[in-house]
Amino acid sequence: DAKTTQPPSMDCAEGRAANLPCNHSTISGNEYVYWYRQIHSQGPQYIIHGLKNNETNEMASLIITEDRKSSTLILPHATLRDTAVYYCIVRLPAITGGGNKLTFGTGTQLKVEL
């Protein structure tokens, strides 16, 4: 799976958009970008994933650059409950031999403040 690089920490004011970047310059053509988050030692929680098109769900939006070498997770209106470590993961689908393992790096600690 491709290596990812994320800033170790970010701050965001409550109610504002939180934009979390991820660099994955070695991503291959069939690797997907996934985002999970972990709120203080709780079980990680899935947020969103995509291949090359931008994706949006009820939690967030995922913007993937045209060359797919980086992406941004957007929380449109961050709240205090969004304070968590956010993990960007790049991986192959299991059916292509990538297995179903998630490899978490150190992620970005997002702190949402009043």
Place this chain on the structure above:
Amino acid sequence: EAQVTQNPRYLITVTGKKLTVTCSQNMNHEYMSWYRQDPGLGLRQIYYSMNVEVTDKGDVPEGYKVSRKEKRNFPLILESPSPNQTSLYFCASSFETSGLNEQFFGPGTRLTVL
């Protein structure tokens, strides 16, 4: 409510005393997995199971055993725990083994081996 449950949530034990951490999911998921999380090392996969009676080693299987006799349960067994197995453990499951679907994580089991 769809969920992954783990028991116990907290456990303090002594070296060499066999223990089992249970994991159960109520979503009829084929895939289940165990991870451990240690400071600075992220989440590392211990074992995984693609379906009933099908299990395989992850990245750090030494000192652990698993079984998958029923679809819903995937217990983690430490036959002779040692202090280096002190960690935060997470069980996860997903609907299929393609790797494209989100993984649901349990709340975690914090294990201390003295």
